[in-house]
Amino acid sequence: MIKNVNIKSLIIDKPIKLDCGQTINNFPLAYETYGSLNKKKDNAILVFHALTGDQFVSGINPITKKDGWWSYAVGSGKAIDTDKYFIICANVIGGCLGSFGPSNINSKTNKIYGTTFPIITINDMVNAQHNLLEFFKIEKLFAVMGGSMGGMQVLQFVSNFPDRAKIAIPIACTSSHSAQNIAFNELGRQSIMADTNWLNGDYANHNKNPDKGLSVARMAAHITYLSKNGLQEKFGRKLQERDDLKFSFDADFQIESYLRHQGSVFVDRFDANSYLYITRAMDYFDLTKEYGGNLSKAFEKTKTKFLVISFTSDWLYPTSENKEIVIALNAIGADVAFVEIESDKGHDSFLLDVPEFLNTLKDYINNSYLTI
Amino acid sequence: MKQEFKIISDFIEKNTRVLDVGCGDGTLMEYLKTNKEIDIRGIEISKSNSQKCVSKGLTVIEGDAEKDLTQFPDSSFDFVILSQTLQAFLNPEIVIQELLRVGKKAIVTVPNFGFWKVRLHLLIKGTMPITKNLPDEWYNTPNLHMCTIKDFYNFCHDRKIKLDKALALHNEKTSPINEINLNIKNLSAELGIFLIEK
Numbered sequence: 001m002i003k004n005v006n007i008k009s010l011i012i013d014k015p016i017k018l019d020c021g022q023t024i025n026n027f028p029l030a031y032e033t034y035g036s037l038n039k040k041k042d043n044a045i046l047v048f049h050a051l052t053g054d055q056f057v058s059g060i061n062p063i064t065k066k067d068g069w070w071s072y073a074v075g076s077g078k079a080i081d082t083d084k085y086f087i088i089c090a091n092v093i094g095g096c097l098g099s100f101g102p103s104n105i106n107s108k109t110n111k112i113y114g115t116t117f118p119i120i121t122i123n124d125m126v127n128a129q130h131n132l133l134e135f136f137k138i139e140k141l142f143a144v145m146g147g148s149m150g151g152m153q154v155l156q157f158v159s160n161f162p163d164r165a166k167i168a169i170p171i172a173c174t175s176s177h178s179a180q181n182i183a184f185n186e187l188g189r190q191s192i193m194a195d196t197n198w199l200n201g202d203y204a205n206h207n208k209n210p211d212k213g214l215s216v217a218r219m220a221a222h223i224t225y226l227s228k229n230g231l232q233e234k235f236g237r238k239l240q241e242r243d244d245l246k247f248s249f250d251a252d253f254q255i256e257s258y259l260r261h262q263g264s265v266f267v268d269r270f271d272a273n274s275y276l277y278i279t280r281a282m283d284y285f286d287l288t289k290e291y292g293g294n295l296s297k298a299f300e301k302t303k304t305k306f307l308v309i310s311f312t313s314d315w316l317y318p319t320s321e322n323k324e325i326v327i328a329l330n331a332i333g334a335d336v337a338f339v340e341i342e343s344d345k346g347h348d349s350f351l352l353d354v355p356e357f358l359n360t361l362k363d364y365i366n367n368s369y370l371t372i
Numbered sequence: 373m374k375q376e377f378k379i380i381s382d383f384i385e386k387n388t389r390v391l392d393v394g395c396g397d398g399t400l401m402e403y404l405k406t407n408k409e410i411d412i413r414g415i416e417i418s419k420s421n422s423q424k425c426v427s428k429g430l431t432v433i434e435g436d437a438e439k440d441l442t443q444f445p446d447s448s449f450d451f452v453i454l455s456q457t458l459q460a461f462l463n464p465e466i467v468i469q470e471l472l473r474v475g476k477k478a479i480v481t482v483p484n485f486g487f488w489k490v491r492l493h494l495l496i497k498g499t500m501p502i503t504k505n506l507p508d509e510w511y512n513t514p515n516l517h518m519c520t521i522k523d524f525y526n527f528c529h530d531r532k533i534k535l536d537k538a539l540a541l542h543n544e545k546t547s548p549i550n551e552i553n554l555n556i557k558n559l560s561a562e563l564g565i566f567l568i569e570k
Contacts, residue, residue, distance in 0.1 A: 307426060326433055327443040333389070335413075337426045338433040342419060360423045367429030 005062045007055075007098040008032060012131050019121040019284075029128055030098025031055050031090040034074065035082035037136060043369070044138045045080060046129070046165070047089040048146030048153035051221075051278050052270055054097040057089045058082065063097065064269050072353050079362035084369070085142065092153075093128045094120035094278050096271035100128075103204060103271045113273075115201030120277055122149070122285045126156045133164060142369060145169035147350035148317065149278070152285050155298070155325065159287060162302035167368050169361070171309045171350045174321040175295050175328070176286040181316060184224050185279035188217030192272045201273055214272040215263030222262045227313035227346035231255065288328075295328035305372065306336040307364055309357065311349040337364070375544040376481055376563060377403045380453060383479050383537065383567050384408055388450035391415065391475065393437045393467075394457035398425035401432070413449075415440060438462060441470040449475045456481050456505070456563070458524075459515040468533070477536065477569045484540075486520030486558040505562055521564035522554055528568055537567040 007030050015025040032055040037044055047057055049069065058074040060067065074080040074087060091099035094117070102117035109116075133141065144154050144165045151173025158168050174181075195213025197203055203210055223231075235255040239245070242252065251257040291297035306329055310322035319340045329336035341357045343349040349357065377400055384390060386409050392401050395414030398421075404412055414432035416422045425432035433440070438461055452475030454467070459482065461467045471478040483505040484490070493501035500510035508514070519527075521540065528535050538549040540561030549557045549564065557564075 305431070330433070330443045331445060333445075333448055335431050336433065337431045338435070339422050339426050340419065340434055341423075356423060360427050363427035364429055367427070371429055 009098050010131065010135050012128060014131065016124065016127050018118055018124045020119040022118040024093075024100065024118070027093070027100035027128075028098060028104075029090050029093065029100070029131065030095075031088060031132060032057065033089075034058055034087040035085050037086040037138070041136075041138050042140070042142055043084060044086045044088060044136065044141045045143045045145065046132065046141050046157075047074070047080070047087055048126075048129070048144070048150035048157075049089060049092065050146070050148035050150050051282065052218075052266070052275075053150070054095065055089045055091045056097075057087060069351060072351065073358060073361065079358045080145075080365065081362070084366075088132055088136065090129050090132060092120075092125040092149075092278065092281075094125070094274060094281060096274040101271070102201070102273035102277055112202075112204040114204060115273060115276070117273070117277065119284075120281050122152050122156050122281050123160070123290075125281065126153050126160055129153075130157070130161060130164075139164075141165040143167045143169065143365065145171065146173075147171035148173055148347065149282050151317075152282065152287075155287055156285075158302050158304050158306075159291075159298040162299075162304065165304050166372050167305045167307065167365075169307045169309065169364075170322075170325060172311055172314050172317045172322065172347055173325075174285075174317050175298075175325050176288045176321075177283050178321065182283045184221065184316075185283050187220050188279060189276050191216040191220065192276060195272075198272065201276075203272070209267070210272045211267040214267050214270065214275060215260075217272075217275060218266040218270075219259040219263040222259060224316045225346055225348040227315065227344055229313065229344045230346055233344065295324065296331045299329055299334055300332055302334070304335075305368065306334065308336060308338045309350070309361070310338075310340045311343045311345070311347070311354075311357075312340060313344045314347040314349060316347040375541060375546065376455065376565065379539060379541070379546060379565050380404070380455065380479055380481070381407050384410060384451050386410070389413075389448070390451045390453065391444070391449040392453045392455070393441070393471065394454065394460070395421075395425060395430075395432055397421045398428050398430045398432065400453070400455060401425070401430050402428065405430075437467060437470070441467075441474055444474045446473055447476050450477065451475055452478045454478065454480045456483055458482055459517050459519065462516060464517050464519075468527075472533065472568070472570045477567060479565070479567050480524070481563055481565045482519060482521065482524050484521045484558065484561050484564055485518040486522055487562050488559050491559075503562075520558055521549065521561060522558040524564060524566065525549065525554055528566070534569045535566060536569060537565075539565045541565060 009028040009030040053069045056068045058068040091097040151170035154170040192213035195210035197208040198210040238254040240257040288295040310319040326338045390412045392414040422434035490501040540557040541563040
């Protein structure tokens with residue numbers, strides 16, 4: 001999957017005790033950077049990616065040859081301006097773009113880990129990425145930010161390292177993964193596991209791939225990233241390159257063809273086991289429980305300035321869940337701003353060209369940089 | 373307007389925590405931030421105004437003061453400001469209670485419906501008054517509960533809310549309001565500015 005591509009990575013030689021009990025050491029953390037770190041080292045932004053994201057935030061992704069996943073937001077003159085800031089993004093552990101994950105070879109067995117890879121949590125991901133600060137000799141990041149699972153990592157990061165970021169921007173996320181979201185993730189996992197090529201997770205050692213299963217998982221998940229109105233407006237009941245229904249199970253409707261396409265391109269760039277591991281990490285995320293049912297306690301020690309952003313049509317991580325983070329922060333007098341952006345693009349709004357979102361983000365970042 | 377901001381600013385002490393309820397586009401917050409060393413937060417119901425505030429880097433949450441003040445602990449602010457917004461709430465009484473719970477003190481400014489021009493407009497024209505402070509028509513005004521300076525004065529009196537300061541504002545000039553001149557101020561002032569506490 002990642003052959004012939006130059007991927008920067010850092011070998012982490014400090015052991016990390018994972019939440020599952022195992023300890024990992026001497027493992028790779030793949031990352032990419034944009035812009036340059038200034039002399040004062042006060043312009044660094046750590047961006048966390050979502051479930052199927054990677055370290056290639058902006059520019060052309062060398063694997064997919066498509067725009068980086070946050071190209072609308074990150075770049076020269078954009079909301080997160082690469083002319084001003086030094087942007088770092090790492091592939092999460094458990095991922096499949098160069099960081100330690102289930103597609104790596106276990107040096108003890110000389111076989112690909114597959115599902116013998118340890119279970120990873122959001123906490124583990126963040127603890128691994130914390131090493132980037134030492135690597136770049138950055139005492140304090142200007143900002144940590146991310147959407148969806150990236151937002152969860154933002155919350156976990158500030159809670160684990162209360163004095164390592166000046167501002168934090170969790171977007172379209174939650175402090176505790178809901179039953180509905182666990183359900184959707186389970187649907188995706190079961191779809192992968194139902195593929196006969198999955199081989200109990202050992203497919204890579206047998207040169208096989210559960211493409212069908214992974215593709216259906218992606219199709220189902222993709223629906224949850226959009227909104228009913230958005231889908232209706234874009235596709236409605238439009239037919240795919242035909243004048244009438246074919247009375248078959250072909251992709252008669254454009255929406256069917258679109259989803260099939262989304263599924264098929266996804267399997268070319270993503271590892272099925274990584275999908276299992278990362279969705280599991282999201283399901284296990286419950287910062288509220290970690291702090292005995294009181295989310296405020298997660299942020300008691302921090303002076304970090306927060307901006308929480310949600311979107312009106314996001315039903316996967318709805319405004320109400322984002323507001324819980326705001327409420328927990330206000331309960332302890334933390335510095336928190338909050339806006340809900342009007343958009344019919346669903347959960348995916350944070351990845352797309354939503355001018356109100358991008359403009360607010362840009363001005364908030366630039367003004368905050370000048371004042372703190 | 374400038375004068376109102378100045379009076380509010382004079383009421384507020386240095387190094388305090390302040391909440392601006394219904395902070396609009398953040399103009400007052402910015403004014404206070406530059407003139408006082410305070411930690412100021414805002415809450416605003418309109419999306420576009422909240423976005424304007426956040427764009428300025430202000431700590432503002434988009435929300436409805438009638439529901440969302442509950443998230444702030446008791447006495448978590450030294451001052452809570454409600455500038456010309458009281459009349460727009462569905463239930464001003466509960467909002468005032470909440471202001472006095474969340475803030476040790478509250479600064480409330482009310483456009484005076486008892487101002488002589490307002491009274492004259494209704495008397496002569498027989499239509500709902502439109503003035504500088506009340507620019508909307510009856511059918512599109514956000515103001516649900518207009519009151520006079522006297523109404524608010526009596527409201528506080530009846531509920532044993534302490535009036536630390538009460539000022540009348542007219543033509544950018546301020547004068548104190550007291551029991552004796554209440555009827556006169558109620559006729560001559562466009563705006564009442566009150567510093568209240570439980």
